[in-house]
Amino acid sequence: MKNLKPTIVLSCIAMAVALILSAINMVTGPIIEEHRNAAANSALIEVMPEGGNFEEIDISTLELPEAITNAYKETSGKGYVFRVTSTGYKSGMVIMVGVNAEGKITGSKCLETQDTFGKEPQIDNSYNGQSLADFAPNLITGATMTSSGYRDAVSNALQAFTLASGGKLDPAIALEAKIPELAPGFVNPAAVEASGSFKKALKASNDAGFAYIFSDGENGFIALVNATGGCIVYDAEGNDVTEAQSALADEAKAHAAANQKSYADDLSAKITKLFADATDVAPVEISTFGTVVSASSFKSNGTDYYAFYSRSMGFHQMDVYIVIDANGAIAKVDAKQYIFDEEYFMNFGGMDIGSYKAGFEGLTIETWTGDAAVIATATMTSNAMKQSTEDAFAAFNSIKGGAQ
């Protein structure tokens, strides 16, 4: 029993101390918690000065744009602050954006970036007060990439706000994001002046066509018009609704026809160059949305041929001509620049221009594997040649009424 006393005394002291401390903690705990929140909030308050307390919300259940890593809700309902990742000149930009209850930007700040900030401010106040409806990107000359990254972050935060506050995004945003999927040949579609019923018009930088976005806030449609005048209208779910929305299709076609740069003459000139006896050269409309900017049918030596002019993106913009005979086999391949420069081929020992071109001839969509397009160590150019050829095959199929 003698050994028990020290144990009991020590236990009693420990318990008494624990009791006293818990009593003190009951008093100080809430105050300390308040201080902690205030410290954590200071970063959030910087982008939302009117905010008080913030709590982080679970974003896993909301389908927010992927760039949003954290979302904080102002506890009295004054709005949200979003932590957004973005890519400027280099990836790894982290931007905090505050959006108030009316959906207007209250402030934004770049917290982290690998870019060097020179011309562009780390805090871009020009977005303050903007909402999704009147969003105007502020791109800074000389720092286009960084300011694009900033713009994307702000735009994502505005979208996230709409979703987080239980709203629905304007289908126009989702539709615009679908362009690369629906029209893979449209290189870097950029906004051009829209008119009529369309909310937005975008033009592919390789002149492969136009995309028109229609939205009344509830329903949205996208009308794609390729360079030959072929048009398809899709709804927000990606269904072909061209027939039901023929008015939209016609309007889109009219706008495209007025603004499309024509490559038909260019192509006819090439045809006559490749086939001296070509006759009955006539433009053809295709219904694919690849890189083909012009298509023509012609006759040579009593046989029918189709010529396709494709502007794919290699290391640079390419101009590729592919002639396919009525049976679907490649008759001739040519290109305006780069890969068919003698000098260019000299850099790749053992390759010669004639055999490269000849490598395509006779191939059909069934026998085409892409190998013919390969130029070793010129990956970008090879891929562009491959895309042009495949787009030409697809376009040929669409003319023949086959599957796209």
Place this chain on the structure above:
Amino acid sequence: MKNNKLSILLRGIIAENPVLILILGTCPTLAVTGNVTSALSMGIAATVVLICSNVVISALRKVIPDTVRVPCYIVIIAGFVTAVQMLLQAFLPSIYEMLGVYLALIVVNCIILGRAEMFARKNTVLDSAVDGLGMGLGFLLALFLMAFIREVFGVGTFMGIELGFMKHFCIPVLAGAPGGFLVYGILIAVMNKLTEKKGGVKKKSFSCEGCPSASVCVNKPCLNNEKKEEVENA
């Protein structure tokens, strides 16, 4: 030995100043004396803990068994430190931030455990409280002195207020870690010189006897053994 209250108090401040004579609590001394404000805050916090723990340990001195006295002291001291820490964090968050980890380290501050072991466990509650106050003030004054020298001459400010004149003559090294050691060393030297003249602690040997705490040290047997050895050798 008879202690009147005043002598207990003064002993802590001068003759047995914990920092400059006993050389205890060196770590916080060097760490927080970069500016006067943090030195004062640290001094006050340590004094409060010291008085409280001395009182409680003295009150419980008959209850706490010898075998578990150190764990008991540590629990009591840790309790007070945690309480002070929570109160500071709640009501003076800026000071809490400033002292950082050194506040929690008061638990293992040698001065506090040292006074519990050397004094509180053998004296009355009132005497222990006075001893705690004296030692605390000694610690506080030593910290203040060091911080004053380091801040005024090193940075040219006093409690964060810029001293226009000193601004042009500051010695930056004093504010850094090397300056801390330097000032500490000089202060100890000065203190030694002063106490020597007054016939204070004499350091004749490096054995237990030379220790400033020898008079209160619990290791009396050790001291006796040494004396025995000396006699035998003689």
